[in-house]
Amino acid sequence: MTALESSVLVLNRLWQAVNLCSARRAFGLLYQGHAHVVHAEESDFYALDFARWAEHSRHYEGSDIVHTVSARIRIPRVILLVLFERLPSKEVKFTRHNVFERDNHTCQYCGHRFENRFLNLDHVVPRERGGKTVWENIVCSCIWCNSRKGNRTPLEAGMKLLRKPRRPRWRPLVASESGGVPEAWRRFIDVDSWKVELS
Known part of the structure; x- marks a missing residue:
């Protein structure tokens, strides 16, 4: 997985976790002014627009950086949507x-x-x-x-399904493939109820 494919927690305007997106998508939302980066320093939170985040990133020495032609920008872990205040649908989208x-x-x-x-x-x-x-x-x-x-049922093809397909139960978020919940997300989610797999 590349740095731009890493997961970013998305908060609605009311600071409620509503989704995950890729870092690539997060950068697009930031650049267009649709979102701000949520940056925590001790117990304080700051919502930084793209320019302020790029400036903040200049002094960052970690490895979670992307390089542009003219700058180094830290990959955000949490973004705040500027206008969106709805909660996500309580149904898993069929994709x-x-x-x-x-x-x-x-x-x-x-x-x-x-x-x-x-x-x-x-x-x-x-x-x-x-x-x-x-x-x-x-x-x-x-x-x-x-x-x-082919165009047969499993029985006709002499094949057996491991398990019967079913509609998954809705979960607020799906844990990242690594199974871990990043530290930056923990202030915005209940880890016990959100660290689940789609089932």
Whole structure:
């Protein structure tokens, strides 16, 4: 994972944690003026815009830095959205990424873990037979098992699912892949209830 792919905690305007985004996305929001970096010094918090964060970064000696043509900028750990005050939806959005997370990047037929490039989504009941693109009918599958299964049900293909697909329960945040909750986030989240996997 590159530095720009690292996770950043996103707070709404009311300082409530609402999401995670990549550092790349966070920099875009900062540069456009849609967010500020939340910087903590002891018990005080400061919301710094892009220019102030870039200035602050000049004196930083850590390794979590990105280099531009003219500056070194520290990767933020927490950003505050300037206008957004809503809370996130209490439903896990159906996306390719979230299906991979639900299934732990593991083919639900052979049981092996793969990088995303070797995975795809499989309709347990094929679309041509009325299978829908919903949580309960989609599983993570390696390209080899998906090819073997083809346009058949697992039973017809002589394959067995590791577990029945289901809609994941909503969680406020999904723990980062490393499983750790960064120290900078701990003041904004209840670690015990937020350090969970998508299940």
